Amino acid sequence: MQHLDELLADPMAARKLSREEATCLLLALVPVVEGLRLAAQTPAPAPAPAPNATPTLLTADQVGAILGKSKQSVYALLRRPDLAPHVRRINARTLRVEEAGFRRWLAGQSK
Secondary structure (H helix, E strand, O other), X not given: OOOHHHHHHOHHHHHHOOHHHHHHHHHHHHHXXXXXXXXXXXXXXXXXXXXXXXXXXXXXXXXXXXXXXXXHHHHHHOOOOOOHHHEEEEEOOEEEEEHHHHHHHHHHHOO
């Protein structure tokens, strides 16, 4: 039986295979073809943020728009202990929410 490397180099050589050889090669390639098909359909992972990248910060209005809630409801929500690591106090009257952390928290809420 010809090696697969030889057939990849000269695909027309497959026409010279016996029926048994062709069947064996096809059966051996089924898992490979299925694996390649799945790999081609899997979305690429999101690139990791640069280590020194500044996180995107959301206002209470932006968080409210994402959640469909009022600003007052958002401020109440931001007091939750599980959201606290993602909340940044800019000054005495201003809070911002780290977008990436908030979206991870939000994804965990739907489970």
